[in-house]
Amino acid sequence: DFVMTQSPDSLAVSLGERATINCKSSQSVLSRSNKKNYLAWYQQKPGHPPKLLIYWASTRESGVPDRFSGSGSGTDFTLTISSLQAEDVAVYYCQQYYSTHYTFGQGTKLEIK
């Protein structure tokens, strides 16, 4: 099974500063056939279902602000928020959809410093 490990578990960043969340997969999620990384990022605010932010590791979902970006390949990935806004306070999850058993990271709680 693919194990997804996020770091850190929690993060406090000042408004306007950069926030970086990492996600490491126990196996590569890069497809040799189409050169795509089967990795997505989600944002979840309290009392709400998760919201898709990024898929294929770096493709921003429609309507997601461009301060959110995804990078990485193979086993190591990063979600970056370039300038933290108050509404970005949430828990962020990565997920691999490479295998038939999708798995999520444990989540990273992002707060304002």
Next chain:
Amino acid sequence: DVQLVESGGGLVQPGRSLRLSCAASGFTFSTYSMNWVRQAPGKGLEWLSYISSSGSAIYYADSVKGRFTFSRDNAKSSLYLQVNSLRDEDTAVYYCVREGEGGSYSSHWGQGTLVTVSS
């Protein structure tokens, strides 16, 4: 707009069964693969099960294999999750999730239905 509305949750005793439903609208249901994901109180997300657009392929997480059964009725644009032999650790919000246009990422989520297992 895509809408996914779960129902069927509630308080149930350990060992009992429950059937969760998900009513889909706003898209051509029969052309999308679907998933169930759950979230225990204060915990992270756990993928449970996948069903292909036709229903011919179904996969389960090891934690629920043999106890949970995923099915769909494309004529009714509905999903079902039969959950048997419920345990305390099955207490969670259960989300119905639609896959994306071009890949298996989870593009649309329902609001979830809460299942509480307690005597």
